[in-house]
């Protein structure tokens with residue numbers, strides 16, 4: 637019997653194959669906030685940088701650099717879309733579950749991959 641627990645949604649596959657807002661060069665990106673985190677169990681790492689309109693307290697742009705699995709890439713790509721244009725306070729309250737829901741789900745054994753970018757943000 638086929639193990640359907642490993643089936644990814646079309647949305648997850650799209651964000652993995654066509655990741656949005658990937659950081660090309662940290663040196664040339666003039667960011668206001670920098671976050672870096674990793675998962676010691678799998679060795680994956682994530683950098684997430686944001687630009688902020690300090691007067692309005694809104695994230696005006698963000699980029700990220702992945703060293704991770706397909707699920708980490710897809711969830712970070714989705715998160716980067718979600719927080720662009722969002723007030724900082726609102727972005728701070730986004731949970732890994734919110735990101736997974738926006739993607740239409742992740743296999744149960746890959747849910748932990750959605751935490752890495754949440755922590756970096």
Ligand code: FES
Nearest residue numbers: 678680705708749
């Ligand atoms: Fe490490 Fe997915 S296996 S974040």
